[in-house]
Amino acid sequence: MNAEIYLDYAATSPLDPAVAAAMSDCLAHEFGNPSSQHAAGKRARALVEAARAEVAARVGAAAERIFFTSGATEANNLALKGSLARRGARAHLVTSTIEHRSVLDAARALEQAGVAVTYVPADSLGRVAPDDVARALRAETALVSIMHVNNETGVIQDVDSIGALCRARGVPLHVDAAQSVGKVPLDVGASPIAVCSLTAHKVCGPKGVGALYVAEGVSLAPQMHGGEQEHGLRAGTLATHQAVGMGKAYALADPEREAPRLAALRDALWERLRAIPGVRQNGDPQRRAPHVLNVTFPGVEGESLRFALGDVAVSAGSACSADSPEASHVLTGMGLSDALASSSLRFSVGRFTTEAEIGLAAARVVAEVERLRARARGAPEWCTT
Amino acid sequence: MEYSPEVVRRFDSTRRAGELQAGSGGLVSGEAEDRTLGVWVRFQLQVSDGIVRAARFAAFGCPHTIAAADCVAEQLEGARASEIRMLDVRAIQRELGVPVAKLGKLLRIEDALAACSRALPGT
Numbered sequence: 288m289n290a291e292i293y294l295d296y297a298a299t300s301p302l303d304p305a306v307a308a309a310m311s312d313c314l315a316h317e318f319g320n321p322s323s324q325h326a327a328g329k330r331a332r333a334l335v336e337a338a339r340a341e342v343a344a345r346v347g348a349a350a351e352r353i354f355f356t357s358g359a360t361e362a363n364n365l366a367l368k369g370s371l372a373r374r375g376a377r378a379h380l381v382t383s384t385i386e387h388r389s390v391l392d393a394a395r396a397l398e399q400a401g402v403a404v405t406y407v408p409a410d411s412l413g414r415v416a417p418d419d420v421a422r423a424l425r426a427e428t429a430l431v432s433i434m435h436v437n438n439e440t441g442v443i444q445d446v447d448s449i450g451a452l453c454r455a456r457g458v459p460l461h462v463d464a465a466q467s468v469g470k471v472p473l474d475v476g477a478s479p480i481a482v483c484s485l486t487a488h489k490v491c492g493p494k495g496v497g498a499l500y501v502a503e504g505v506s507l508a509p510q511m512h513g514g515e516q517e518h519g520l521r522a523g524t525l526a527t528h529q530a531v532g533m534g535k536a537y538a539l540a541d542p543e544r545e546a547p548r549l550a551a552l553r554d555a556l557w558e559r560l561r562a563i564p565g566v567r568q569n570g571d572p573q574r575r576a577p578h579v580l581n582v583t584f585p586g587v588e589g590e591s592l593r594f595a596l597g598d599v600a601v602s603a604g605s606a607c608s609a610d611s612p613e614a615s616h617v618l619t620g621m622g623l624s625d626a627l628a629s630s631s632l633r634f635s636v637g638r639f640t641t642e643a644e645i646g647l648a649a650a651r652v653v654a655e656v657e658r659l660r661a662r663a664r665g666a667p668e669w670c671t672t
Numbered sequence: 673m674e675y676s677p678e679v680v681r682r683f684d685s686t687r688r689a690g691e692l693q694a695g696s697g698g699l700v701s702g703e704a705e706d707r708t709l710g711v712w713v714r715f716q717l718q719v720s721d722g723i724v725r726a727a728r729f730a731a732f733g734c735p736h737t738i739a740a741a742d743c744v745a746e747q748l749e750g751a752r753a754s755e756i757r758m759l760d761v762r763a764i765q766r767e768l769g770v771p772v773a774k775l776g777k778l779l780r781i782e783d784a785l786a787a788c789s790r791a792l793p794g795t
Contacts (some may be wrong), residue, residue: 588710590734594675594683629710662689663732666712667705670732 292644292651294556295600296489296637297438297466297579302532303491303638309535310493313528321525322516331527338534339498345537346464346485347474348500354517355530358497359465360389362484363432365499365521366461367393369507370430370482371402379403381423381458382432383415384620385439390432390463391616403427411622412571413442417449421456428458430482435473436466439617439633440570441579443471450479459505465489465497469540470549470576481505487529491638492536496529545638550577552636552645557582559649563656565671569618569631583623583631585671587659592632595655599648602633626669676769679739686738688745690728692716698725702787704780711737711777713784715745719753719792736770737777743768744781757789 293301313334319327321335336350343350356362367390371378382394384406394404405423409415415433424431431453433444450460459481467473469490475483482505486497499520501507507520514522557580560566569581584592589603603615614628623631632652636645663670675683692699703714711733718726727745731738743764748756761782765775 586732588732588734590673591683591738594673594735626707626710662686662738663712663730664691665714665730666732669707670712 290598292599292648294634294636294640294644294648295602296640297441297633297635298602299488299494300491300637301639302493303536303539305539306492306532306535310528310532313531317527319527321527322514331525334527335525335530338530341534341538342485342498343500345468345473345540346483346500347476347478349476349503352500352502354499354501354520355525355533356497356499356521357495358488359387359463359484359486360497361521362486362497362499363387363389363461363463364393365507365510366482366484367397367430367432368510369520370459370461371397372508372510373506374427374429377403377427379405379425379428380430380432381405381407381420381428383407383409383434383444385409385413385415385437385617386432386434387438387463387465390434394432407433409617409620413437413440413569413617413621414571414574415444415449417445417452420449421452424453424456424458428456430461431458432461432463434463434466436464436471436576436579437570437617438466439579439615440581440621441466441575441577441635442570443574443576445574446480447478450481453481454479459502466576466579468537469542469545470578471546472542475500475502482507487533487536490536490540493529493532496526496533498533546577549636549640552640552642553577553580553634555642556580556634556636556645556649559646560652563653569621569623578635578637580634580636581618581631582634583618583627584656585627585630586663586666587630587656588663588670589629589631591659592630592652592655595659596651599651602635603629603631624669624672626672630670674771675735678768679735679770682739682742682768683735686742688728688742688749689730689738691730692718692726692728700788700791700793702784702789702791704783704787706776706780709777709780710734711780713737713741713780715741715748715784715788717748717753717756717788722753724748724751724753724756733777734774736768736774737781739768740764740770740778741781744785748785753789753792756785759785
């Protein structure tokens, strides 16, 4: 068995050794509660605030506008529910059909509570048109939530334009930027973004920690109660070592340094895969993050391809774990059939991906696609269209 | 998704994937599909003197479907053609450790066998 080739950085990423060292040092020596007033607590508080400053610096925010959470899912829930909670039964939310599940499921929960939600569609290249968002706005719209980098296609949404038109209408814009940091520049302080969700584990930081940027003047209702931590927005004892890990990960995550290398790896992979007859890339090739490549292999069943690849870790555009496989809502939202969406894989590269791994992975994919297509020779047209 | 060792073995090394040569006589085929489940299966059988002499399959489907089709094709060889509809896909599901949630896909194998049966001369 060969060593696993990990091409699933958009799902999660390995911990950078420097991050692990910082966390380990914290765990070994600083157990204090950052809210305590004694010396141990103050040392822990200092570490948390230093980490907060690192996170803030990476995204162009003032440190006091960064609030730690358990991850982007909690941050997204806090952003949506916290924005809508005080707006009453007539509140309205605008989001898109291709958001991460943590946004879509939060939106559906709000719908069940009586909030009206408009889901703006994406076009065939996975782009949400600012004009479509503008048309969806109502007098009672309390929030617009549009992701920055799509987690399946890597397409970068035009959040600056969307934010500008939201600001003109007095509506705050929430941006899920879980895939952005370290890959594409993000400067919330210079943009019309009001609220922004962040996470650590996509960028070689630890799982279980994220943050929410909340611009000055934006008010959110806390969704957890039990303490005044994070200025009352997020109750619960701060996990100092997690914050330290996120701070270190964000300090290391420089898109100017990493993005060109990631884009070169992604492009090298596509150059090899494009030799397969019928393959297609999904998403706008001109406006996408450097680390994600989403490819459809017509005529190849997705679960079988993932299984056949075995030691090449990739993700599907779909989940085929049940009797009724559910095709990727992102890809079908871009107009792909269920069959093509299910025949798609997401490859995502990261800090520790090598050129040699790209070559080996591409060779495996080419061979397995050929083998599975041979097994399906004579299959009906719907398997390929 | 978990796969039993037998599913892994059959998926990695299918023995009866492919096509039988046309013109070898007594060739019947049958196929079935379910687009919503994302599965298509076709069997080709070479039948002589009422006995299945060779069986091959082609499939667009998940690893469980491919492993089960391979297992079915193997069991068909040597069987009486009149009995191919009697083959118990549920028994194969249990034998291969296929999750019950995948039974709908495996039942398309049964449908393909029924189509083969209907294609037999004299039926």
